[in-house]
Amino acid sequence: xFGRKVLIAGMAVLLMAALAGCSGGSSSSSxxxxxxxxxxxxxxxxxxxxxxxPKKDVLASETTIGKELFEQTGVDWKMEYxxxxxxxxxxxxxxxxxxxxxxxxxxxMAKLMDAGAFIPLDDLIEKYGPNIKRVYGPYMDKFRQDDGxxxxxxxxxxxxxxxxxxxxxxxxxxxxxxxxxxxxxITTLDEYFDLIKQYKDKYPQVxxxxxxxxxxxxxxxxxxxxxxxxxxxxxxxxxxxxxxVDLETHEANLVAGSEYQKRWIQKLNEVNAEGxxxxxxxxxxxxxxxxxxxxxRVLGYFSYSxxxxxxxxxLKKAGIDDKRYVALPIVFDKGIKDQYxxxxxxxxxxxxxxxxxxxxPVRIIKYFDNLLKEENQILVQWGIKDESYxxxxxxRFYYKDDEQxxxxxxxxxxxxxxxxxxxxxWPRYGNNSVLADGNAYGPGNQPExxxxxxxxxxxxxxxxxxxxxxxxxxxxxxxxxxxxxxxxALEQGSPxxxxxxxxxxxxxxxxxxLIMDPxxxxxxxxxxxxxxxxxxxxxxxxxxxxxxxxxxVSGKW
Numbered sequence: 001x002f003g004r005k006v007l008i009a010g011m012a013v014l015l016m017a018a019l020a021g022c023s024g025g026s027s028s029s030s031x032x033x034x035x036x037x038x039x040x041x042x043x044x045x046x047x048x049x050x051x052x053x054p055k056k057d058v059l060a061s062e063t064t065i066g067k068e069l070f071e072q073t074g075v076d077w078k079m080e081y082x083x084x085x086x087x088x089x090x091x092x093x094x095x096x097x098x099x100x101x102x103x104x105x106x107x108x109m110a111k112l113m114d115a116g117a118f119i120p121l122d123d124l125i126e127k128y129g130p131n132i133k134r135v136y137g138p139y140m141d142k143f144r145q146d147d148g149x150x151x152x153x154x155x156x157x158x159x160x161x162x163x164x165x166x167x168x169x170x171x172x173x174x175x176x177x178x179x180x181x182x183x184x185x186i187t188t189l190d191e192y193f194d195l196i197k198q199y200k201d202k203y204p205q206v207x208x209x210x211x212x213x214x215x216x217x218x219x220x221x222x223x224x225x226x227x228x229x230x231x232x233x234x235x236x237x238x239x240x241x242x243x244x245v246d247l248e249t250h251e252a253n254l255v256a257g258s259e260y261q262k263r264w265i266q267k268l269n270e271v272n273a274e275g276x277x278x279x280x281x282x283x284x285x286x287x288x289x290x291x292x293x294x295x296x297r298v299l300g301y302f303s304y305s306x307x308x309x310x311x312x313x314x315l316k317k318a319g320i321d322d323k324r325y326v327a328l329p330i331v332f333d334k335g336i337k338d339q340y341x342x343x344x345x346x347x348x349x350x351x352x353x354x355x356x357x358x359x360x361p362v363r364i365i366k367y368f369d370n371l372l373k374e375e376n377q378i379l380v381q382w383g384i385k386d387e388s389y390x391x392x393x394x395x396r397f398y399y400k401d402d403e404q405x406x407x408x409x410x411x412x413x414x415x416x417x418x419x420x421x422x423x424x425x426w427p428r429y430g431n432n433s434v435l436a437d438g439n440a441y442g443p444g445n446q447p448e449x450x451x452x453x454x455x456x457x458x459x460x461x462x463x464x465x466x467x468x469x470x471x472x473x474x475x476x477x478x479x480x481x482x483x484x485x486x487x488x489a490l491e492q493g494s495p496x497x498x499x500x501x502x503x504x505x506x507x508x509x510x511x512x513x514l515i516m517d518p519x520x521x522x523x524x525x526x527x528x529x530x531x532x533x534x535x536x537x538x539x540x541x542x543x544x545x546x547x548x549x550x551x552x553v554s555g556k557w
Contacts, residue, residue: 041074046364047100048077051090051108052425053306054286055081056415065380065418072376075367079421086222093117099355102364104425105152107222109350113151114492118353120149124365131372132365135159135429142557143348152353153368153427154346159441160434161344165450167471168305168312170233170340171330175461176322177299183464189234189264192330193271196299200276212298213276214268217289217307224508230302231255231264236336238343238477239304241486242500243545247478250553252485252545256503257533262526263332268515269522282512296323310411317410321457329474338475344432345483348557352426368427374436377429380422381442383407388417389443397439398448405453408443482552488545499541506532 045059060066060077070076080100082089090108093099094115105112112118125132132153139157144150171192177199178184186192193214200213218227229239232255237244243252244260255261271277278284278292286307292298293311305312305327315324329338352368354361370376382389382397388407390400399405407413414420423442433441440446450469454462467473490497510529517525551557 041072043070043074043076044360044363045076045078046102046358048079048102048104049082049100050080050104050425051082051086051106052104053081054083055420057081058415058421060418060421063416063418063421065383065422068379068384069367069371069376069422073367073370075363087111097357099357101358102352102354104352105350106425107350109152110489110492110497112353113145117355118151119356119358119361120147120151121153121354121365122149124361125150128362128365129369131369132427135372135427139346139348142346143351152351154348154351155424155426156428156430156433157346158344158430158433161432162434162440162445163341163432163471164445165447165469165471166444166453167341167474168327170302170327170338170474171230172301172303172308172325172327174296174299174322175324175326175457178326178461178464179322183461185465186328187331187334189267189330189332192300192328193267193276197274197276199299206295206297209295209297212278212292213274214271214300215278215289215292215298216268216281216302217284217286218282218512219280219284219289220286221508223286223307224504226303226307227511228255228261228507231258231260233338233340234264234330234332234336235260236331236339238339238341238480238483239486240484242503243485243542245480245482245485245549247480250482250546250549252542252549254503254538254542256507257530257538260332265511265514266522266526269517269519272515273519277515282516293325294318296320301325313409313411313414316455317406319455321455321460324457326461326470327473339477341471341474341477343477343480343483345480345487346430347484347487349487349489372427372429377441378435380419380426380428383417383419392448395437395439396448397443397446399443399452409453482549485545485549488548490544495537496541496544499537502536503533503538503541506536 048060057078057080058066060079061070066077086106086108090111094111094117099117103112103117136153136157139154140150143152143154171189173192173196177195180199180202181195184191184195186195196213200211204211216227217223228242232238232240232244235244240252242256243254244258245252268277278298280288284292290308290311293301293308294314301308312325327340329340331338354364358364371380385391388404389397390404391397399408407417408419411420429441431442432445435441443449462468462470465473490500506529510525510532514522514525514529
């Protein structure tokens with residue numbers, strides 16, 4: 001998993017935590033109160049840092065949800081979000097030893113684990129975590145480390161399963177394009193770009209500015225996968241990260257350097273030569289990307305729904321359905337089954353952990369346990385009854401009016417309420433969970449909510465394609481017991497970890513050049529890229545991931 005360096009550091013930290021009530025310990029907490037052992041609700045403020053999606057820093061109690069949790073526990077959080085490059089920030093933390101009380105690690109977990117940044121949680125869970133055991137119990141062996149201990153909580157353990165009726169991930173296209181051509185059924189990459197080209201030729205400008213055929217979020221290193229991942233989806237594979245896993249043999253093969261990657265990148269090269277690719281695709285940041293999507297100038301893009309939530313909600317708020325987007329399950333060729341919808345899975349390589357600088361681990365673990373009470377899992381997803389959701393005579397959760405819906409969907413209202421801060425990067429139920437009373441854990445999976453939030457434009461589009469929900473545009477996923485392969489942990493400094501770092505660096509160097517160069521240069525540049533790529537130890541990496549996949553299939557995690 002993450003290596004065995006954590007064992008000695010972890011044991012030492014556990015001992016310090018046990019003695020904290022006597023010694024006072026050290027902490028990055030803003031509170032000067034002595035450790036309580038978790039037995040009182042006196043006000044205290046701890047620090048939370050996330051390497052996840054950037055947001056505005058906030059004091060948790062300034063949100064509706066955070067205030068409610070503060071009133072229950074006396075615990076508040078100074079919530080801080082990544083600015084700049086994640087690996088650099090993690091390196092600075094590790095070098096200085098200056099950690100917040102808890103860290104949401106995102107992609108930096110392996111580095112933080114090897115540095116001994118987190119304390120082991122097993123004894124704390126056993127003493128103070130009945131709800132933690134209820135939620136994570138069936139999954140705990142899947143995220144124990146090499147020393148047999150637990151150091152963090154992954155983002156969600158599914159309790160039951162319900163699919164997302166409004167699934168939206170893949171190749172997005174502006175609805176005006178579909179409307180213009182009488183809602184054609186397009187399934188292949190060529191059909192997708194042909195339709196966009198026809199529309200752009202017909203409408204070269206939007207509000208006096210040039211229409212953008214296709215844009216991609218490849219200007220930020222942390223979002224470069226938006227350019228890498230489409231190749232696997234186009235070939236009929238789900239998001240398994242850097243590999244495509246054969247359903248029958250369970251062999252893992254790299255996306256990078258494959259014929260699928262070449263076909264995808266060469267298509268973008270053609271698109272760029274035709275003047276359809278946004279020239280700022282490799283320089284703009286996330287905010288600039290979202291602003292372009294909201295402007296109505298972009299006809300198509302590839303993204304995962306969580307990357308573009310603000311743009312999606314702002315466009316819906318503006319009420320101009322034709323300028324909104326719909327995601328389509330685009331593949332290379334007819335006959336390929338799309339695999340955009342992920343099967344049920346479990347992510348075990350990142351999450352939220354308590355650091356070695358936390359003053360009062362007991363009180364923090366009690367906060368986590370309280371958060372995992374079902375009533376509080378309802379709070380962080382649905383909010384407060386009769387305020388942000390209602391309950392009908394059959395006990396079903398729904399939105400009774402647009403005011404309740406807006407609290408969830410309007411970006412500013414969602415942030416103010418706390419949904420944007422509490423509904424993901426904490427110990428939590430899995431996205432597809434079902435509550436004890438049969439309601440969906442998340443509003444997005446509740447059928448009553450899905451249909452309520454449809455605009456006239458939504459209903460028209462769905463009617464034209466003969467479906468009732470957006471998820472019905474996509475194929476149902478095949479079962480994949482290893483899912484997702486991108487959660488397979490690589491030990492820091494291992495040959496496999498060094499390979500994928502070098503492979504990513506090569507792609508960041510060559511893929512933009514391959515796309516932006518004249519088509520006549522493509523083959524030469526591709527051969528140069530592959531010459532460099534083939535110097536790397538591809539086989540060791542693929543063999544390692546294949547073995548991990550086969551272990552998961554046989555029940556070993």
